Each structure stands twice: as structure tokens, then as C-alpha cells.
Amino acid sequence: MSNTLLELKDLHAGVEGKEILKGISLSVGRGEVHVILGPNGSGKSTLMNVIMGHPKYTVTAGTIRFEGEDIAKAKTFERARRGLFLSFQTPEEIPGITVENMLRTAKQAVTGERVKILPFRKQLRAMMEELRIKPEYAERYMNVGFSGGEKKRNEILQLLMLDPKLALLDETDSGLDVDAVQIVSEGVAKYHHAGNACLIITHNTRILEKLTVDRVHVLISGRIVEEGGAELVADINANGYTHIAGAQAGE
Ligand SMILES: Nc1ncnc2c1ncn2[C@@H]1O[C@H](COP(=O)(O)OP(=O)(O)OP(=O)(O)O)[C@@H](O)[C@H]1O
Numbered sequence: 001m002s003n004t005l006l007e008l009k010d011l012h013a014g015v016e017g018k019e020i021l022k023g024i025s026l027s028v029g030r031g032e033v034h035v036i037l038g039p040n041g042s043g044k045s046t047l048m049n050v051i052m053g054h055p056k057y058t059v060t061a062g063t064i065r066f067e068g069e070d071i072a073k074a075k076t077f078e079r080a081r082r083g084l085f086l087s088f089q090t091p092e093e094i095p096g097i098t099v100e101n102m103l104r105t106a107k108q109a110v111t112g113e114r115v116k117i118l119p120f121r122k123q124l125r126a127m128m129e130e131l132r133i134k135p136e137y138a139e140r141y142m143n144v145g146f147s148g149g150e151k152k153r154n155e156i157l158q159l160l161m162l163d164p165k166l167a168l169l170d171e172t173d174s175g176l177d178v179d180a181v182q183i184v185s186e187g188v189a190k191y192h193h194a195g196n197a198c199l200i201i202t203h204n205t206r207i208l209e210k211l212t213v214d215r216v217h218v219l220i221s222g223r224i225v226e227e228g229g230a231e232l233v234a235d236i237n238a239n240g241y242t243h244i245a246g247a248q249a250g251e
């Protein structure tokens, strides 16, 4: 079995006729943690949405392979079934469906198996306790009226309950207080093992403290302009993006 989970080759994609991703190539192996850094508006969320198959975006060239298979034309739910998961930068509010029902329905949809209510509830409650989410939140409508930080914690709850092969985390740590960053970072570390992988977008490095970062990709104006190991995170924290080779390559 190949160790590669996700492989992008010369991926070009855009929205409403505007090209945003201008030739992205990267490969994420099982057991790895990759980080995408880049200034606001560089295309990071677009990349995550394109990998997940958001219908708003059009792939105009290049390939997206997951476990060796071309998924560029697969619908979002098919990608979820294959083991992809996206934690949104701005999680949606879904009135009318409780957190527990939403997660159980999602679990059934991705596994294709019936998920029994009582064992699921027990597992959910245990996970909520670890993430310090009060039990009554299971009965609230998905994200409705949740604070920004509560929504992000709820994303990690979904990650842990759905247990995907590849977690795409889009600024799951933004807007969190110091304790919540710690909880979210512990949650990601708890999820991660040698058989799965994480692709993490962050502007804050505290979420990475509990993880071993294998590879860092710097995205500027829709292109990866620099790649390296974990040391690149510290370098960018200290010096910003302007000194990065190719940072001016832009448009
Ligand atoms: N529907 C759209 N129409 C036109 N431009 C769009 C559309 N959606 C996104 N863009 C543009 O694409 C670019 C990349 O946006 P994206 O959200 O991927 O950036 P980002 O790197 O995630 O930024 P941030 O760090 O602020 O989250 C931005 O310039 C954005 O304005």
C-alpha cells in the first residue's frame, strides 16, 4: 500500500472565472502533519475547499488524487466517504438539527453503516467532556448561537467522532482563548496517528505545539513559493512573508 494519501499535481482552480490557485503540487503521506502558511487572501481556504470538492470552485487543470485515485470530479459526500474531512474557517450554523443528530447522521453517511444511538451517545459525551464542551450542547442546534470559539471546539468534536483519514483544518485555532487553543491542539493530537494525516492552515503556531510538523508549504498568490520543515514556521513568525523567495512573484 502506498504511503501517499493526498497528491495534488499542478492544480489550477478558481471561482466565477477568476483563477485563484495557479499550479499547486503537494503530497501528504499517511502519518504526516503538513502546515500551509500564507498571507490573507493567498488562496489557502480555496485550496481546502477545492480538495473537499466545494461546488462553488472549478478545477481548470491538474489532478487531485486520494489514495491513488483521481477524485477531482467526485462530489463532496463521496470525498467524505473516502475519508476526507474539512473543518471550516467559518463553521456554518444549521438550525433544526442538533449536534448529536448531525454527528450521528454524518457518521452513518460516511461509514455507510447504521450507528446505534446509545453507544454513539456515550462516545459523544466522553469526547465532549475531554474537549470541555458542556453536555447540553449535544441537544443544541448545530452551531446556532455558538460563540466563535465554541464553533471551533465543535469542529474538533466532529473530527474526533468522524475519525477521517485526512483532516483539513482551516484555521481551527483562530478566535480561541488561550485555554481553548490548548484544548483544540490536544484534540488534534489525540486524533492524529500513524495511519492518518493532517493538513493544517494556521496563522498561530500554538496549535502545532503538540504535533510533529513534517512539512510546511508557503502559499502566496495561489502558488507555493517556499517549502521546508518545521523551522519554516518559526522563521515566518519572526520575519513575516516579505523576505520569502518568490514572495513578490505574485500576480
Ligand atoms: N467568490 C469569489 N469571487 C471572487 N474572488 C473570490 C471569491 N472567493 C474567494 N475569492 C478571492 O480569492 C482569494 C483567496 O481567498 P481565500 O479565502 O482562499 O484566502 P485565504 O488564504 O484563505 O485568506 P485568509 O488568511 O484571510 O483566510 C481572495 O483574494 C478572495 O477575495
Ligand SMILES: [Mg+2]
Residues within 6 Å of the ligand: 044, 045, 046, 089, 170
Ligand atoms: Mg482562509
